[in-house]
Amino acid sequence: MAETRSVDTRERILDAAERLFTDNGFDGTSMRQITGAAGVNLASVNYHFGSKEALMREVFRRRLAWLNTERLRVLDEMEQKAGDKPLKPSQIVEGFFGTLLSMAQDESRGGVTFLRLLGRTLTDPADFIRTFLADEYQQVVERYKAALFKALPNVPRAEIAWRFHFMLGATSYAIAGTDALRLVTDWQVEDEDATDRLDRLPQRLMSFLLGGLRAPLPNF
Amino acid sequence: MAETRSVDTRERILDAAERLFTDNGFDGTSMRQITGAAGVNLASVNYHFGSKEALMREVFRRRLAWLNTERLRVLDEMEQKAGDKPLKPSQIVEGFFGTLLSMAQDESRGGVTFLRLLGRTLTDPADFIRTFLADEYQQVVERYKAALFKALPNVPRAEIAWRFHFMLGATSYAIAGTDALRLVTDWQVEDEDATDRLDRLPQRLMSFLLGGLRAPLPNF
DNA sequence: TATTAATTCATACGTTCGTTTGAATGTTAA
DNA sequence: TTAACATTCAAACGAACGTATGAATTAATA
Numbered sequence: 064m065a066e067t068r069s070v071d072t073r074e075r076i077l078d079a080a081e082r083l084f085t086d087n088g089f090d091g092t093s094m095r096q097i098t099g100a101a102g103v104n105l106a107s108v109n110y111h112f113g114s115k116e117a118l119m120r121e122v123f124r125r126r127l128a129w130l131n132t133e134r135l136r137v138l139d140e141m142e143q144k145a146g147d148k149p150l151k152p153s154q155i156v157e158g159f160f161g162t163l164l165s166m167a168q169d170e171s172r173g174g175v176t177f178l179r180l181l182g183r184t185l186t187d188p189a190d191f192i193r194t195f196l197a198d199e200y201q202q203v204v205e206r207y208k209a210a211l212f213k214a215l216p217n218v219p220r221a222e223i224a225w226r227f228h229f230m231l232g233a234t235s236y237a238i239a240g241t242d243a244l245r246l247v248t249d250w251q252v253e254d255e256d257a258t259d260r261l262d263r264l265p266q267r268l269m270s271f272l273l274g275g276l277r278a279p280l281p282n283f
Numbered sequence: 284m285a286e287t288r289s290v291d292t293r294e295r296i297l298d299a300a301e302r303l304f305t306d307n308g309f310d311g312t313s314m315r316q317i318t319g320a321a322g323v324n325l326a327s328v329n330y331h332f333g334s335k336e337a338l339m340r341e342v343f344r345r346r347l348a349w350l351n352t353e354r355l356r357v358l359d360e361m362e363q364k365a366g367d368k369p370l371k372p373s374q375i376v377e378g379f380f381g382t383l384l385s386m387a388q389d390e391s392r393g394g395v396t397f398l399r400l401l402g403r404t405l406t407d408p409a410d411f412i413r414t415f416l417a418d419e420y421q422q423v424v425e426r427y428k429a430a431l432f433k434a435l436p437n438v439p440r441a442e443i444a445w446r447f448h449f450m451l452g453a454t455s456y457a458i459a460g461t462d463a464l465r466l467v468t469d470w471q472v473e474d475e476d477a478t479d480r481l482d483r484l485p486q487r488l489m490s491f492l493l494g495g496l497r498a499p500l501p502n503f
Numbered sequence: 504t505a506t507t508a509a510t511t512c513a514t515a516c517g518t519t520c521g522t523t524t525g526a527a528t529g530t531t532a533a
Numbered sequence: 534t535t536a537a538c539a540t541t542c543a544a545a546c547g548a549a550c551g552t553a554t555g556a557a558t559t560a561a562t563a
Contacts, residue, residue, distance in 0.1 A: 090310030236452020274498020
């Protein structure tokens with residue numbers, strides 16, 4: 064089959080690019096690094112994807128397609144069960160961020176590597192990727208924001224949108240896993256090994272996010 | 284004075300580099316862009332700083348020197364007033380993150396530009412800058428963590444460290460100001476202009492951070 | 504003013520970048 | 534088997550990169 068080879072090459076390129084973009088950033092990764100790591104010819108990136116930027120977009124697209132579909136599916140299901148009643152804020156937050164965090168356990172969906180890439184990219188957006196991400200996410204974000212508005216009818220919408228923003232920031236940073244200031248990595252952990260730490264991250268993060276979402280409103 | 288020219292050149296380079304690194308990232312900014320924007324000769328960067336990496340370090344150093352000193356000063360002052368009693372968590376959070384946010388209003392300390400650069404860099408750390416940031420911050424972070432441990436003696440230290448980490452993430456992302464998913468920028472704001480939005484950010488963020496810090500602990 | 508040091512300057516070095524090309528090879532279908 | 538298409542390949546392109554050099558210029562010192 065003609066497709067066997069090309070699909071193979073495409074995937075090999077995407078996997079290598081995903082990992083290298085995560086470790087070194089977009090500008091910090093060269094085509095030669097990518098094709099070298101993938102074991103394919105230099106020209107094949109431009110043949111299959113057209114350009115380096117288009118490759119970056121495709122790296123995101125193949126993961127976000129599933130993520131955003133799943134997020135909408137989860138939200139649909141919850142809203143159907145609830146009927147006319149508003150959802151609980153914790154359900155909504157769990158639906159949006161829990162779905163994301165679940166990718167960490169699933170290597171076939173990019174695992175932690177892709178999550179780290181996403182976390183990095185959200186604060187490191189070249190114009191082309193910033194635009195692309197906004198387009199990919201727009202529907203999903205609107206649906207979840209609307210659900211939060213309905214769940215918290217007495218909270219000004221501006222405040223909810225801001226807190227959604229803050230939640231995304233805390234999550235991005237947590238999954239980017241950089242911990243540049245060595246806040247978490249340096250302490251003495253006697254009773255908790257690395258696996259436990261990763262397993263417990265979702266619950267720790269979710270508690271924090273919900274606490275922030277429910278915090279008393281600021282009085283200006 | 285011989286120093287007049289060189290100090291001038293140094294500062295012009297640092298200002299230009301700060302802005303360009305913020306907008307385009309480290310790898311996305313060339314020496315020729317920097318020296319062109321600064322109106323100085325290409326070779327002057329290597330003359331005054333030694334290399335592009337050393338320039339990046341100096342861009343951070345001149346801002347972080349003040350920030351970290353101020354953070355320690357504020358903490359010292361609070362602890363002195365409190366005597367033996369532990370500080371309130373809100374005081375500690377305000378001391379750490381409020382000091383940071385106050386830089387936004389002060390153009391002579393880098394203003395929003397530097398804050399955005401810092402926010403970006405914390406999730407986009409090349410090895411050299413990651414190491415550098417950790418070194419610059421270590422003392423300050425240890426002091427503030429210790430204050431939080433003392434303020435919340437019944438909360439496991441691991442949880443506090445994690446929540447510090449989450450708070451830093453929410454803050455980084457908020458000040459990076461990217462809002463890649465257009466959560467906040469796209470809505471209809473009739474009663475709140477751009478100035479108001481920036482002015483109110485610190486209070487909005489602080490409420491969120493404290494809510495997250497005080498959230499019920501997760502039960503594993 | 505003469506001498507020394509500090510800084511700026513134009514220019515060039517060698518390397519690496521993303522992309523393109525055209526031939527070679529592999530695959531599909533008549 | 535042969536013609537048409539898809540993919541891979543080695544090689545090269547011009548451009549841009551960070552850095553280095555040595556002369557020219559400016560400032561400090563005596």
